[in-house]
Amino acid sequence: MTDIADQITEEVTETKGSYSYRADGAVAEMTYSRAGANLIIIDHTEVPDAFRGQGVGVALVTRAVSDARLRGHKILPLCPFAAAQFRRHPEWSDVLNG
Structure with missing residues (x-):
């Protein structure tokens, strides 16, 4: 996963805003909206087959x-995939809004 992480752009x-990963002509993307100075709302994640x-x-x-940790932001994961990841990773609770 390190190779993937190194190739993610924002x-x-x-x-x-969005985070994207591109390889072999395919694009995976996670989009978010900014809600105020310190909150982002993850609204969609799409990963091609x-x-x-x-x-x-x-x-x-x-x-x-x-x-979010580096910037002092909180995240509201409205996207079902992102919300599921937050449930699987309780160590992320410091940036979870709510």
Whole structure:
């Protein structure tokens, strides 16, 4: 998963953002909305079949958690996949909003 994590990029606008992983012509993406200065809402995660079972989706959420810690942000995971990952990773509770 380290190789995947190293290749994840982030794009940010004033109100939205995304984390993406690209390889072999396929793109996995997790999108979020900014709600105030210190809260991001993960609203969608999409991983193409080409990446299934490789930990790409988890790597996207893990990157968001890491960045939230560095930036002092909280995360509200409305996306079902991201919410499930937060349930599986209680060590992420420090950045969980709510």
